Amino acid sequence: MKQLLIKNGTIIDVENGVSFIGSIEIEENKIKRIIKQSDVLPKGIETIDAKGKYIIPGLIDMHCHINERFAPHFVASGVTTIRNTAGNVLLLKNLIEKPDDAPIPRIYASDRMIDGTPGQWGPTSYGALVTDDPEEARKEVRRQVEVGAKFVKLYGWIKRDVMVAAVDEAKKYNLEVAIDLVNSKDLTALDAAECGVTWIEHASGFAHEMYKGWNLFVDQEEWHHIDWENPDQEKIKELCEKMLAYNVKLCPTMVIYDQSIKYPEFWSPKNMVIESASKINYIMDYWNQQAEHVDSIKKYNAKTHNLQKAVAKIYYDMGGTVVAGTDTPGLLYTYPGMVLHRELELFVEIGFTEIEALQAATINAAKSINLTDIGTLQEGKMADLVILSNNPLENIKHIQEIELIVKGG
Incomplete structure (x- = not known):
């Protein structure tokens, strides 16, 4: 024993x-x-x-995309559980079925995302189903239940009737539904909440609701009157009040934008985990490719960063669920496991106390997905x-x- x-x-x-x-x-x-x-x-x-x-x-990272090659880096950073928000359950089977004491995090995973045409990540693949057919979305949810998905992930180009169908089907199996609305053209956070979506990833879709008609693909000059640097607190409170009525949960993943905004002076403390991650060729190649487009990333993806931070703090102060996640290994230098530490620093920087930040990556994270033993x-x-x-x-x-x-x- x-x-x-x-x-x-x-x-x-x-x-x-x-x-x-x-x-x-x-x-x-x-x-x-x-x-x-x-x-x-x-x-x-x-x-x-x-x-x-x-x-x-x-610690628990509530939004990331794990890979076998860097799975141990999470545990080496003190991250013992992760919520994998889109990927492929069958490809993760080897990791998911590891024993409790294996040096990789335990995984709470969704399967491939459900997106609308033409698909933000291309056509249907192992990582995404692209469809505008509500019945096909229902069929996909049933397939995901069979392979062991713990929740369903939707993406921002999904059509409203497809979203409604996916949520309705997921509810039959007591599965929560999450959505990423960063690149949405039509849907807003409130639209998703009204349709029964539980999780708003990246605290996205709030700007779309506050400024109807705005999205990242329209002429930004037409919206130059929006003060992105100083978000409208009253407007945010009004929207948060509506979102609270639907018991929506937020995972803001502030760090993924923070790393891009600060580039090339991004957060990168010297320690053995970061040093090891920096030797994984394919992940470094990806980050280096992203760095070539950093001006575009800063201009678009980081536009709503201050709004995102304001939403996270206001929603939490109003009694909403806000948990810590990173979107590792997305965009730039989101070091597996270790970058969750930076996310918690950002929680404190926007006004959370140390214990509140720690709770966002421990007890509140576990409670938010009904994991009672961690x-x-x-x-x-x-x-x-x-x-x-x-x-x-x-x-x-x-x-x-x-x-x-x-x-x-």
């Missing part, structure tokens, strides 16, 4: 926002006991002394935890100072 004791550490209770010194007894893949400082510790099992260290639950350090929960050198509640940057990671015991 696999047993482990981590003693004398400062345990951060993300559910209640408090911390205390104690020990964690692990048996097999679960936390067996949380032991208070004054209690007697078990003897005869492997022990790690975490005196002066801080223990948090394993996200906190509690008896009976999965033994996923990260031991840090310094207190992340004093400075969120301390989550980068990793001493040790435990996954699945």
Whole structure:
């Protein structure tokens, strides 16, 4: 029987926002006991002394696109679970079926996205179904259920009647539906919410609703009166109020735009995970290709970045669900696993407290997709935890100072 004791550490209770010194007894893949400082510790099992260290639950990246080649980089960054937002469940089967203690994150995955013609990523493929036929969308949802998709992902060129059909079919199987409206030409965030879509990825589609007729493909000069640098707070609050009525959940992925906007001075601390990721040729080739178009990316994709940040904070303050994700490895230098640390820095920069930022990548993330066995350090929960050198509640940057990671015991 696999047993482990981590003693004398400062345990951060993300559910209640408090911390205390104690020990964690692990048996097999679960936390067996949380032991208070004054209690007697078990003897005869492997022990790690975490005196002066801080223990948090394993982190959760709520929006990324995993690949077998860089899967270990997530766990090496303290990210023990990921939500894969579009890809192919069958291609990920080998990763999904790994045991709890494998050095790759556990995966909560959607299957290929459902998009409208002509398809933002080209015609129908292993990663996308492109259709304007509602019945074909229903058939695709049923196929995705059969292969084990945990939720359904829609894309921004989908037609409204196709979206309605996909959502209706998904509900029959208790599957949530997510949508990316960044490049939408017609649909808005409110349209999606009204049709029953639960997840708005990238906090997208808000600008489309606030400024009807605007999208990234129209002549931007006609919309020069919009002050993108200083988003209209009242307009955002009005829209957030409407979105809250539908219990919509947001994953803003601020970091993907932040990395592009800051290029070439993007976030890239020196550590072994980033150094390793930078040696993966195909991922570096992709980022370098993107860098050739950085002016266009800055001009278009980053246009609504400040609006996106404002939406995330206002929606959270109004009681909405806002969780942390990265869209790794999209756009520029979104280092697998490690860039979630930068996303949490951005949460703090826009006004979240350290504990609120940490909750967005632990307990609130787990609750948002009804995963009850991860996200906190509690008896009976999965033994996923990260031991840090310094207190992340004093400075969120301390989550980068990793001493040790435990996954699945």
